[in-house]
Every structure is written in C-alpha cells, then in structure tokens.
Amino acid sequence: MATNPRQSAVDPPSDDKRWRIVQAAMRRNGFRRDALIETLHAVQESFGYLDEESLRYVARSLRAPMSHVYGVSTFYHFFSLKPAGEHTCVVCTGTACYIKGAPGLLDAVGKEFHIGDGETTEDGKVSLLTARCLGSCGLAPAAVFDGQVAGKVNREAVVERLHAWQNGPAAVKASPESSPESEGSAVYA
Amino acid sequence: MREKLAEIKAIEEDAKAQYTHTVNVCTAAGCLSSGAAQVKEALGKEVERSGLERWCQVKGVGCLGLCTAGPLVEVESQSAMYGHVTVEDTPAIVGGLNTKPVERLRVPTGTPFFLRQNRIVLENSGRIDPERIEEYIAAGGYSGLVTALTEMTPAQVIDEVTASGLRGRGGGGYPTGLKWTTVAKAPGPDKYVICNADEGDPGAFMDRSVLESDPHRVIEGMILAGYAVGASQGYVYVRAEYPLAIEHLKKAISQARRMGLLGRSVAETTFGFNIDIRLGAGAFVCGEETALIASIEGKRGQPRPRPPYPAEYGLWGKPTLINNVESFANIPPIIRNGGEWYASLGTEKSKGTKVFALAGAITNTGIIEVPMGTSLQEIVYEIGGGVPGGGRCKAVQTGGPSGGCIPDAYLDNPVDYDSLRSLGSIMGSGGMIVMDDSSCMVDVAKYFMEFCMTESCGKCVPCRVGTVQMYRLLDKISTGRATLEDLALLENLCDMVQNTSLCGLGQTAPNPVVSTLRYFRDEYIAHIEEKRCPAGVCKIHSSVAQTDSPSYAVAEVAQ
Amino acid sequence: MNRGQVRIVTLKIDGKDVGARENETILEVARENGFDIPTLCHMEGLSDIGACRLCLVEVKGSNKLLTACVTTVQEGMEVTTHSPRLDSYRRMTVEMLFSERNHVCAVCVSNGHCDLQNLAVDVGLTHITVPYLYPKVSIDASHERFVLDHNRCVLCTRCVRVCDEIEGAHTWDLMGRGVKTRVITDLAEAWGDSESCTSCGKCVQVCPTGALFEKGKSVAEMTKRRTFLPYLTSMRNGDE
Numbered sequence: 011m012a013t014n015p016r017q018s019a020v021d022p023p024s025d026d027k028r029w030r031i032v033q034a035a036m037r038r039n040g041f042r043r044d045a046l047i048e049t050l051h052a053v054q055e056s057f058g059y060l061d062e063e064s065l066r067y068v069a070r071s072l073r074a075p076m077s078h079v080y081g082v083s084t085f086y087h088f089f090s091l092k093p094a095g096e097h098t099c100v101v102c103t104g105t106a107c108y109i110k111g112a113p114g115l116l117d118a119v120g121k122e123f124h125i126g127d128g129e130t131t132e133d134g135k136v137s138l139l140t141a142r143c144l145g146s147c148g149l150a151p152a153a154v155f156d157g158q159v160a161g162k163v164n165r166e167a168v169v170e171r172l173h174a175w176q177n178g179p180a181a182v183k184a185s186p187e188s189s190p191e192s193e194g195s196a197v198y199a
Numbered sequence: 200m201r202e203k204l205a206e207i208k209a210i211e212e213d214a215k216a217q218y219t220h221t222v223n224v225c226t227a228a229g230c231l232s233s234g235a236a237q238v239k240e241a242l243g244k245e246v247e248r249s250g251l252e253r254w255c256q257v258k259g260v261g262c263l264g265l266c267t268a269g270p271l272v273e274v275e276s277q278s279a280m281y282g283h284v285t286v287e288d289t290p291a292i293v294g295g296l297n298t299k300p301v302e303r304l305r306v307p308t309g310t311p312f313f314l315r316q317n318r319i320v321l322e323n324s325g326r327i328d329p330e331r332i333e334e335y336i337a338a339g340g341y342s343g344l345v346t347a348l349t350e351m352t353p354a355q356v357i358d359e360v361t362a363s364g365l366r367g368r369g370g371g372g373y374p375t376g377l378k379w380t381t382v383a384k385a386p387g388p389d390k391y392v393i394c395n396a397d398e399g400d401p402g403a404f405m406d407r408s409v410l411e412s413d414p415h416r417v418i419e420g421m422i423l424a425g426y427a428v429g430a431s432q433g434y435v436y437v438r439a440e441y442p443l444a445i446e447h448l449k450k451a452i453s454q455a456r457r458m459g460l461l462g463r464s465v466a467e468t469t470f471g472f473n474i475d476i477r478l479g480a481g482a483f484v485c486g487e488e489t490a491l492i493a494s495i496e497g498k499r500g501q502p503r504p505r506p507p508y509p510a511e512y513g514l515w516g517k518p519t520l521i522n523n524v525e526s527f528a529n530i531p532p533i534i535r536n537g538g539e540w541y542a543s544l545g546t547e548k549s550k551g552t553k554v555f556a557l558a559g560a561i562t563n564t565g566i567i568e569v570p571m572g573t574s575l576q577e578i579v580y581e582i583g584g585g586v587p588g589g590g591r592c593k594a595v596q597t598g599g600p601s602g603g604c605i606p607d608a609y610l611d612n613p614v615d616y617d618s619l620r621s622l623g624s625i626m627g628s629g630g631m632i633v634m635d636d637s638s639c640m641v642d643v644a645k646y647f648m649e650f651c652m653t654e655s656c657g658k659c660v661p662c663r664v665g666t667v668q669m670y671r672l673l674d675k676i677s678t679g680r681a682t683l684e685d686l687a688l689l690e691n692l693c694d695m696v697q698n699t700s701l702c703g704l705g706q707t708a709p710n711p712v713v714s715t716l717r718y719f720r721d722e723y724i725a726h727i728e729e730k731r732c733p734a735g736v737c738k739i740h741s742s743v744a745q746t747d748s749p750s751y752a753v754a755e756v757a758q
Numbered sequence: 759m760n761r762g763q764v765r766i767v768t769l770k771i772d773g774k775d776v777g778a779r780e781n782e783t784i785l786e787v788a789r790e791n792g793f794d795i796p797t798l799c800h801m802e803g804l805s806d807i808g809a810c811r812l813c814l815v816e817v818k819g820s821n822k823l824l825t826a827c828v829t830t831v832q833e834g835m836e837v838t839t840h841s842p843r844l845d846s847y848r849r850m851t852v853e854m855l856f857s858e859r860n861h862v863c864a865v866c867v868s869n870g871h872c873d874l875q876n877l878a879v880d881v882g883l884t885h886i887t888v889p890y891l892y893p894k895v896s897i898d899a900s901h902e903r904f905v906l907d908h909n910r911c912v913l914c915t916r917c918v919r920v921c922d923e924i925e926g927a928h929t930w931d932l933m934g935r936g937v938k939t940r941v942i943t944d945l946a947e948a949w950g951d952s953e954s955c956t957s958c959g960k961c962v963q964v965c966p967t968g969a970l971f972e973k974g975k976s977v978a979e980m981t982k983r984r985t986f987l988p989y990l991t992s993m994r995n996g997d998e
C-alpha cells in the first residue's frame with residue numbers, strides 16, 4: 011500500500027479548474043494505482059465524459075499502463091468515452107420496470123427521436139441511456155430526466171419531456187415538475 | 200462513552216417532548232421521485248404560516264415501506280399515514296393537526312401490510328431522521344457496540360453471531376458466524392471488512408432502502424465485525440446509481456467519526472476502525488466478491504477462481520470479510536439482544552427475518568420485512584395485497600437473474616433458503632417480482648438472459664459465449680423460429696454453463712430458463728410448435744426464413 | 759517462497775497413485791505423470807487465471823468441477839481427468855470458441871499448428887452444432903512486424919500476461935466486457951503507434967491461434983517458439 015504519497019509529477023492537460031478536482035481525488039489516494047476508478051469518477055463528474063486526453067493524463071499521473079486505464083474505463087458502464095447530449099434521459103430497464111412497460115418507453119423514444127440506448131439526437135440535445143434498476147421499482151416504470159428520478163412514467167410523458175428539451179429552454183422551464191434543486195438527483199452523464 | 204450516549208438520548212427525548220406533533224415525511228428515493236422534497240418544504244412553510252413551529256416539527260425520515268403510495272407523510276400523534284400527498288394537500292394536513300386527520304388522504308394502517316411485518320433491520324426506517332446520528336443513538340443505536348467493546352471479547356461477539364444463526368443476506372446464505380470465525384483465525388495484522396452494497400439485481404432495492412433510511416446501523420455492524428475479526432479498515436462498496444444512499448452514508452460516517460465511534464480509538468477504547476466508501480461504476484458482476492475486490496483495487500471487475508476465498512486472501516491479498524448490507528444491519532440488534540433472541544425467529548435452518556422488495560404486478564409495491572418461513576402466499580396476497588384489480592398471480596420471481604419463477608400453485612411454500620432452492624429458485628438478495636397473466640415466461644427468461652449476457656465480464660468461455668448462444672436460442676423461440684432441437688440444445692447449454700462457468704454469474708445465469716422450463720414448458724412448446732405466444736407478449740414472425748450469412752472479411756491480411 | 763520444507767502428498771489421478779509436492783497444481787502433477795488435460799489459457803511461465811475452463815476435472819467430494827491449472831493438490835485427493843461428462847463439456851467449450859469469432863482454417867496462417875485446432879482434435883470435435891456468431895471484427899496490421907487479427911482471437915489473455923509479466927511493457931489489455939471484449943494495445947490505438955511496445959515479439963510467440971502473427975512468414979514458418987518462457991520466469995524469480 012501507500013508508501014510516500016507522492017505529488018503528481020504530471021501537469022494537467024490545461025489550466026481548466028476542473029482538473030483540480032481530479033487531482034484532489036488522486037492525491038486523496040496517494041496517487042496509487044488503485045485510485046483509478048475513483049479518479050475516473052472524478053473526471054466523468056467534472057467533464058461529463060472521459061476523453062483521450064484525460065485518460066492519458068490519469069494514466070501518467072497514476073503511473074498506470076495506458077491499456078489498463080482504457081480497459082477499466084470500458085469495463086464499467088458508468089463511464090462514457092463520448093460526450094453526452096445537452097439533456098439526458100435514462101430509462102430504467104430493471105425487471106420491475108421491464109414488466110411494467112420499459113420496452114414501450116424505449117420504443118416510443120426510438121420511434122419519435124430515432125435514438126437508441128447510448129445514442130444522442132442529431133442536434134446534440136438529447137441522449138438516451140438505460141440503467142438496470144434505479145431502486146425505485148415501487149414506482150415502475152421509472153426514468154431519470156436530467157438527474158431527476160420520475161416514477162410511473164408513460165410513453166406520452168417521455169415523448170413530451172424530450173420534445174420540450176429539443177424545443178429549447180423556455181419550454182423546459184414551463185414544465186411543472188422540473189425543479190432545479192433535486193435532492194435525489196442522480197449523476198448520470 | 201455509555202454516559203455520552205445516554206446523555207444524547209435524553210436530550211433527544213426532551214427535544215421531541217417539546218413538540219405536540221411530529222410530521223414525518225418520507226424522503227427516501229422512492230418518495231423523492233414523486234415529489235416528497237417539495238411536500239416537505241411546503242409542510243414546513245405551512246407550519247410556520249399557521250404559527251405552529253413551537254408545537255410541530257416536520258422531519259425527513261427514511262422509507263416507510265409502502266413506496267407505491269408516495270409521497271408518504273405520517274403524523275405520529277394522530278397515528279395517521281397519508282399517501283400520494285401533494286403540495287396542495289399540505290394546508291389540510293397542518294390544519295388537521297389540532298382537530299382531526301384528513302380522511303381523504305389516509306392510507307389504512309390496520310392492514311396486513313403493516314400488521315404482519317416484523318421489523319428488525321427496518322426498526323428505524325421511517326421513524327428516525329437518517330441524517331442525524333443523535334436519532335439513531337436515541338433509538339438505542341451504538342449501545343451494542345459500546346457493550347461489545349467494553350464487556351465482550353472478539354470471540355464472544357462472534358459467538359453471539361454464530362448463536363443467532365444469521366446467514367448471509369447477499370444471496371448465498373453462508374453462515375455469517377462461520378465466515379467471521381474464518382477471518383478472525385486468519386493470520387496477519389492487516390485485515391479488511393467490506394460491506395457489499397452493490398445491489399445489482401435489477402428489481403431489488405432493499406439495501407438501498409436500508410442505507411438511505413438507517414445508515415448508522417450498517418456502520419455499527421461493520422465496526423462490530425472489525426472488532427470481532429481484528430480488522431481496522433472497512434470499505435463500503437456502493438453502486439454509483441444510488442446517489443442518495445451514498446450521501447447519507449457519507450454523512451453518517453463523518454458523524455460517527457466526530458462522535459468518536461470511528462477512528463483511531465473507537466468509543467474511547469484501544470480498538471481503532473475506519474470506514475471509506477468506494478463507488479461502483481455500473482457492473483453487476485462486481486457484486487461477486489472477488490470481482491468487487493478487484494474493483495476496489497482499481498481494476499476491471501473480473502472474478503477469479505476460489506479458493507483461495509477472500510477470508511484468507513482478499514483485498515490486497517489480506518484476509519477480508521465481505522458481507523451484505525442487510526447482514527451487517529442485523530448485527531447491532533443481535534449484539535444488543537443476544538444471538539438466542541434472534542435465533543428464536545424464523546425457521547430451523549433460516550433464522551431471523553428477511554427484507555423483501557415487492558414489485559411488479561402487486562398492489563403494495565414497496566419494502567417489507569417478515570420472519571423467515573412466512574409463506575409466499577401470505578407475502579403476495581395478504582401483505583402485498585395481491586394483483587391489482589384482483590387478477591391472478593401467475594408466478595413470483597425471486598433471486599433476480601440468478602433465481603427462478605415460482606408458479607402460483609407453489610406459493611404455499613415458506614420462504615427460506617432451502618425451500619426456495621428446492622423449488623428451483625433462490626432467496627437471492629430479496630427482490631420479489633410478481634407476474635400476472637400478462638407476462639410471458641419465455642420473454643421473462645429471455646429478459647434475464649439478455650441481462651446476464653450484457654453483464655458477463657467476458658473472462659470465461661462458457662459464460663461469455665454461452666450466454667449469447669442461449670440468448671439467441673431464446674430469441675429464436677420467442678419469435679417462433681425455433682425447433683424442438685433448438686430447445687434441446689438450449690437445455691444442453693444450460694447444463695454446461697451452470698457447471699463450467701467460473702463465477703456465480705455464469706453458474707446461475709441459466710436458472711431463469713431452467714425454472715421456467717420446469718413449470719411453464721407448455722409456453723415454450725406453444726412458441727415452438729404452434730408459433731403462438733400464449734400471453735400475447737412475443738412478436739411472432741410469420742415468415743420464418745432466416746439464414747445466417749457470414750459477414751466477415753478474411754481478406755485484407757496485409758502484406 | 760516455500761523454500762526448504764515442501765511436504766510431499768499422495769493423491770490419485772484417474773485411479774493411479776501419484777506423489778506430488780504440496781504446492782503443485784493438479785495440472786502440473788497430472789502432466790508430470792503423463793496424464794493429459796486440455797488447456798488453453800494456461801501457459802507455463804505465466805500466471806494462471808482459470809478462464810478457459812477446459813482443464814476442469816472432477817475431484818471426489820467436491821460437488822463442483824475444479825480447474826486443474828489453479829487448484830493445488832491435497833493429500834488423498836481423487837482426481838478424474840476424463841469422463842463422459844467432462845469430455846462433453848470440453849467439446850462444447852471448444853465449440854463455443856469456434857462459434858465466437860471467425861475461424862476459417864483454410865486461409866489462416868496458423869493452419870496446422872494452431873492450439874485451437876489441436877484442441878478440437880483432442881476433444882473429438884467433429885462438427886459445430888451451435889450457430890456461428892459472425893462478429894464483424896477488424897485486423898490491425900499497423901505494426902511493422904506483427905499483425906493482430908481479431909477474427910482468430912480466443913481472449914485467452916496470454917499476450918496480455920506475457921507482455922506484462924515477462925516483458926514488463928503492459929502494452930496489451932482487454933477492453934469492453936462480455937462477448938464484446940477485445941484485446942487492445944495502449945489506448946485501443948493502432949499497434950504500430952504504440953509507445954509502450956518494444957517489438958519483442960513475445961506476445962506473438964505465446965498466442966495460441968492465428969490472432970497474432972509475424973508479417974511475411976508463410977504458414978509453414980509460423981510455428982511458434984515458446985520454450986523461452988519457463989526459462990525467463992525462473993531467471994526472474996531466481997529459482998534453482
């Protein structure tokens with residue numbers, strides 16, 4: 011385990027302040043290689059996704075082989091190597107949601123917006139993701155709209171919400187349920 | 200320390216006695232997703248507006264269990280529980296405080312859902328504010344820990360756990376006392392305690408609920424485990440998909456630290472213990488203990504063959520105790536009340552209670568805790584309120600992707616480890632999904648196989664390729680393109696994958712297929728021979744011509 | 759590690775009494791005594807991972823099959839290396855491997871000296887009963903001397919291990935998971951652009967199939983040399 015917590019010998023790719031968060035995550039773990047997942051979480055949370063530059067930076071800082079870093083980043087579904095759309099909609103495809111109609115939700119989004127799991131609309135506005143159980147099975151089918159979990163959603167509601175996103179911020183603000191400070195917000199990116 | 204806890208308890212009770220009314224608002228994730236935060240805020244404002252602040256407190260509590268009726272609000276003084284509460288309802292609720300409860304919002308609490316439960320793990324859920332350690336202490340929390348550290352040897356702590364008969368709640372049902380003994384006996388000064396909060400079974404949310412509603416109980420259980428096995432560092436490996444649970448856990452750990460219950464000297468003794476959180480990143484297989492360890496070490500979450508078991512060779516090669524959230528949550532009451540008390544509950548081989556997450560085609564979706572040995576019948580029809588609209592329950596799925604479907608006719612069986620196994624399913628972690636006639640069993644089997652296929656880590660051949668082959672066969676069956684030979688091949692593959700896969704994921708991946716074939720073979724046959732889906736779920740292709748054609752390029756092997 | 763006192767244990771393999779050092783694996787003891795157990799991910803000189811599942815054996819008293827390459831022997835153990843059940847599982851496992859990628863032996867550089875082909879013969883596989891998955895995968899010929907052909911890869915990770923454990927370069931690793939797992943070099947970049955690869959060629963030598971091969975070699979010349987490995991590891995560990 012940790013001997014001397016060493017300083018990062020590597021300078022961040024830019025002077026973007028968000029790198030400090032990433033550095034802090036590595037420092038907290040003494041720049042040990044086992045801090046890799048923690049560090050990737052920090053990158054994803056700060057930048058929304060993991061690009062090549064950040065992977066190289068993390069690998070050098072933790073003195074981990076590039077291929078190891080890439081292997082870990084692609085093993086876990088939570089990490090994304092592509093930037094997400096402006097808004098994200100996560101449809102739960104856990105068992106409870108599945109039998110209560112999640113496939114219909116995905117189908118509706120697919121038909122209306124021509125995107126599947128992990129895809130973003132051409133205008134870059136909306137990304138569709140799926141998750142296996144959000145723990146809100148009591149309210150199946152569940153979905154997360156920009157971090158806010160919603161229960162008992164139906165096809166119409168999903169389509170309406172996504173249309174509102176596509177049609178600009180004004181329409182989104184008008185939507186009654188979207189409160190900016192959501193306590194239980196999920197950090198899907 | 201004991202005095203300090205007593206003092207906190209007294210202060211808490213005094214403070215509570217100041218108020219005539221306590222309005223509990225469930226602010227666990229289920230209710231939050233239907234607007235509980237706004238309701239809580241509105242209630243607070245309404246209390247202020249009515250000038251009742253000195254008599255009435257509005258408190259956020261953990262899950263009350265009946266998540267389907269969320270947001271839930273409970274007024275203790277009036278023994279009234281309100282469901283589906285909206286911001287508009289709040290004036291009526293506050294207005295009714297000094298007169299009578301608002302009948303139109305009430306959720307009846309004299310029902311089997313509330314009466315038949317026996318809450319041990321959930322004793323504080325929905326009662327205390329999970330973000331305040333003082334409330335946990337006032338409810339008797341950490342007193343077991345102090346007793347253990349000051350009056351019991353580690354061996355005595357293990358003896359109590361062994362006497363309780365507690366078996367692991369993470370699915371395997373391995374005797375907890377035995378596991379603790381092995382880790383305690385393992386040589387070396389560095390040992391670890393890990394709490395498995397990866398809860399990957401898609402349709403189970405017990406562990407999430409416990410962590411959100413009563414995180415200190417898990418921490419207390421882990422500290423007790425650390426003392427018993429001789430570890431000084433603990434980790435909670437929790438799914439990143441559970442932000443609220445993570446937040447509550449973080450808060451709880453720092454509160455416990457400040458209170459002197461975690462750190463170099465736990466409760467003013469020479470025993471030191473620390474807990475850190477490690478986040479999962481969306482991989483079901485990381486619930487498997489060796490994969491979980493790899494993940495904490497910053498690697499791809501791929502399992503490795505056992506033995507050696509983590510108890511001898513775990514995190515960073517050191518002896519490691521891994522238990523599930525619910526297993527740890529059972530420890531404080533066992534130490535407080537004695538192992539014998541716990542062993543008096545449940546059945547001969549499955550002691551105590553079990554928390555289940557009810558979901559699917561059932562009226563009362565939510566979280567329940569019942570003694571082991573309760574019949575499935577009672578859980579589904581009485582506690583769960585049966586299928587909405589009085590429909591027929593076709594089957595109950597337990598154990599998630601590793602489990603099976605138990606048909607209606609077998610629901611008089613008790614839930615315990617052995618009886619569920621004999622029915623071709625498993626206890627699993629406690630997800631229970633009720634299916635009615637609108638579910639097709641082939642489709643359900645295909646759903647779980649798809650899950651296992653995408654969650655397979657890819658390390659071993661039988662699971663990596665076998666799950667894909669089985670999925671394709673199930674797809675073929677569900678779309679009416681399969682023959683009886685395909686079915687035979689499917690059964691062969693099930694047997695092979697079960698017996699040759701490296702870890703539990705592959706070894707149990709065929710279970711949903713095997714169990715639906717056991718009880719619902721006729722549905723498979725209907726898809727194959729009659730090209731018909733009895734439940735009307737599967738889309739049967741009318742034209743069946745489908746030839747796979749090679750699409751690879753062997754050509755450009757350069758130079 | 760266990761220098762000095764290594765206890766000797768006796769066990770039965772396929773009914774025959776054999777003696778072994780207590781830290782040996784079932785596979786080592788079986789091979790020393792002339793029993794044949796099929797393997798694929800195992801490679802002498804590299805760490806064992808128990809991934810291909812071909813070396814599964816029956817051990818009396820254990821209700822689970824155990825992988826011979828990672829299970830150490832125990833006093834009184836009774837091992838069965840071949841049974842109708844084991845043979846059938848092994849056949850199906852090899853079938854799985856053939857169906858997973860695109861194996862067309864007739865046009866493959868490894869034809870005739872391929873571990874996968876040999877396995878098929880050993881387990882008596884005459885035809886494949888499961889459908890081929892036909893994944894669309896690529897070929898990386900960017901390295902000046904070597905080629906990676908995903909069509910033939912069985913994901914045994916021998917290349918990953920030799921490059922990490924022996925060469926110390928850790929150029930290889932795996933990306934993705936499940937059936938979508940692929941071997942990669944560095945950040946899944948072209949092998950030819952790899953900063954870490956020393957072009958030592960060890961990965962090519964240990965690859966059991968035609969997934970890694972040397973450019974410009976005819977089929978007959980593509981026989982792989984692997985004898986260097988045990989030698990290198992024992993040098994490194996300072997044994998003997």
Ligand SMILES: Cc1cc2nc3c(=O)[nH]c(=O)nc-3n(C[C@H](O)[C@H](O)[C@H](O)COP(=O)(O)O)c2cc1C
Nearest residue numbers: 367368369395398399486487488522523526703704
């Ligand atoms: C594929 C797979 C997934 C698992 N997921 C979980 C999980 O999410 N939570 C859990 O507690 N145990 C899970 N387990 C079981 C653990 O490996 C381990 O047995 C358990 O955490 C031990 O704790 P217990 O003895 O308290 O049950 C899983 C096992 C397998 C094979």
Ligand code: SF4
Nearest residue numbers: 656658659662702705
């Ligand atoms: S059984 Fe599946 S999940 Fe487990 S090691 Fe094998 S491939 Fe990975």
Ligand code: SF4
Nearest residue numbers: 861862863866872968
């Ligand atoms: S790798 Fe082996 S089995 Fe595959 S095509 Fe080449 S010779 Fe045939």
Ligand code: SF4
Nearest residue numbers: 921955956958959961
């Ligand atoms: S040639 Fe040597 S250094 Fe390069 S990838 Fe192969 S084993 Fe590694």
Ligand code: SF4
Nearest residue numbers: 911912914915917965
């Ligand atoms: S490239 Fe060769 S050595 Fe590497 S994993 Fe594939 S088959 Fe094995």
Ligand code: FES
Nearest residue numbers: 102104107144147
């Ligand atoms: S299955 Fe969708 S929230 Fe659990």
Ligand code: FES
Nearest residue numbers: 225229230263266
């Ligand atoms: S989340 Fe509120 S009752 Fe369960």
Ligand code: FES
Nearest residue numbers: 808810811813827
């Ligand atoms: S050789 Fe033992 S599992 Fe591959």
